Amino acid sequence: MRNTDSGDRLSQLLDDLRAAFALLSRLPLPPPRHFATPPAVWAWPLAGLGMGALSTAAALLALVVGLGPGLAAALALACAALTTGAMHEDGLADTADGLWGGWEKARRLEIMKDSHIGTYGVMALLLTTLARWSAVAALLAAGHWPVLLAIAALSRAPMAVLLALLPNARGQGLSHSVGRPTARAAALSCAVALIGAGLCTGTVALPMALAVAGSSLILARVAVAKIGGQTGDILGASQQLAELAALATATALLIPA
Numbered sequence: 263m264r265n266t267d268s269g270d271r272l273s274q275l276l277d278d279l280r281a282a283f284a285l286l287s288r289l290p291l292p293p294p295r296h297f298a299t300p301p302a303v304w305a306w307p308l309a310g311l312g313m314g315a316l317s318t319a320a321a322l323l324a325l326v327v328g329l330g331p332g333l334a335a336a337l338a339l340a341c342a343a344l345t346t347g348a349m350h351e352d353g354l355a356d357t358a359d360g361l362w363g364g365w366e367k368a369r370r371l372e373i374m375k376d377s378h379i380g381t382y383g384v385m386a387l388l389l390t391t392l393a394r395w396s397a398v399a400a401l402l403a404a405g406h407w408p409v410l411l412a413i414a415a416l417s418r419a420p421m422a423v424l425l426a427l428l429p430n431a432r433g434q435g436l437s438h439s440v441g442r443p444t445a446r447a448a449a450l451s452c453a454v455a456l457i458g459a460g461l462c463t464g465t466v467a468l469p470m471a472l473a474v475a476g477s478s479l480i481l482a483r484v485a486v487a488k489i490g491g492q493t494g495d496i497l498g499a500s501q502q503l504a505e506l507a508a509l510a511t512a513t514a515l516l517i518p519a
Contacts, residue, residue, distance in 0.1 A: 278302035282309035285440070286418070288347040289313075300441030303422035303448060307415040307455035314414020317341040318407055325402065335399035338410065339391065353498015354390065355383030360495065361488045370488055371432055374495050390506055397509035400517050409512045412459035412467055417504040420478035421497040422451035428482060431491035466515055470508040477507035 280294040282305035320341040324334035343351060359382045360374030373380070379387075401409050425440075426448035452471075459467035478500050485496045 275305075278305045279308055282306050283312065286310070286349075287313055287345050289345055297440075300443040300447070303425065303443045304450040304454050306418040306422055306451055307458055310418035310455075311411060311415040311458050313342065313345045314411045316345055317414070318410045321398070321402055321410070322407060331399045331403040332395075334402050335395050338398055338402075339395055342414075350498040350501040351387060351391075353495040354502040355379050355387050356495040357485075357499035358382040358386035361484060367431075367489050371493070374489075374493060375432075390502055393506055394509055397506075397513045400513055401509075404517055406512070406516050408462045409466065409470075409516070412462040412470065413505055413508040413512070415455045415458040415462075416467070416471055416474050416508050417501045419448075419452045419455040420474060420481075420500040420504045422448045423478060424482055424485075424492045424497055424500055428486065428496075429491035431485070431489040431493050431496075463512075466512060469515060470511045473507040473511040474504040477503045 277294045277296070278298065280292060281297050281302060283289055283291050284293055284297070285301065286306060286309050317338045321334040321338035324337045325331065329337070356374045356376075356379075359376075359380040360370045360372075362382045363373045363380055364370035398410065401407065422443060426443045426445050430442075456467060456471050459470065463470075481496065481500050481503055482492075485492055489496075
């Protein structure tokens with residue numbers, strides 16, 4: 263009986279991980295037996311770590327063949343976008359357009375749902391991508407590539423936290439349909455992310471995690487003030503902003519001035 267219980271538990275853990283990849287990526291992996299509702303958000307940082315491993319490997323391969331850190335960083339960002347279907351970038355653009363393109367909640371939500379991209383969205387993507395590329399290139403040039411793995415894990419935890427703690431602003435859409443995890447589940451996601459980041463980078467993981475928490479708190483306060491809660495776009499934006507905050511922190515701490 264004990265072995266059966268252990269086998270069932272392992273099967274459930276693997277199913278949670280497959281569900282995380284199915285939800286957060288476009289990788290052609292075996293689907294889970296079922297999608298839990300609410301989702302098992304503890305596995306989101308591990309899915310991020312797996313996707314981060316792919317983009318980091320692409321960057322290291324580029325360095326090996328002599329492409330240089332600039333092109334390697336561009337390849338890493340391209341690989342990351344391909345593995346997720348650019349869903350987080352899309353969320354960032356829609357968030358920027360909606361939160362600053364409308365004067366009232368209904369109009370902001372309407373803009374966020376629109377598939378077209380506006381000036382705020384273009385500028386948000388342009389500036390964050392430029393900043394991320396610069397930081398990734400600097401870290402690769404200095405040999406600090408494990409930081410990229412840590413950030414891939416850390417940047418997925420804010421999505422779990424905002425999904426758990428903030429009400430859904432629209433009452434429909436992906437973030438509503440997946441269900442609302444408990445605060446305990448969100449805390450477990452943060453713990454998994456921090457442990458994974460710590461194994462990759464050591465003590466640098468802590469200040470990066472604090473930067474991620476700060477960026478997520480700011481986004482949460484703005485989202486609540488402007489639309490009354492979170493949407494799938496807000497969750498996607500939280501990943502991008504968390505990644506940028508962690509990259510900026512790592513660059514400041516690890517790259518000589």
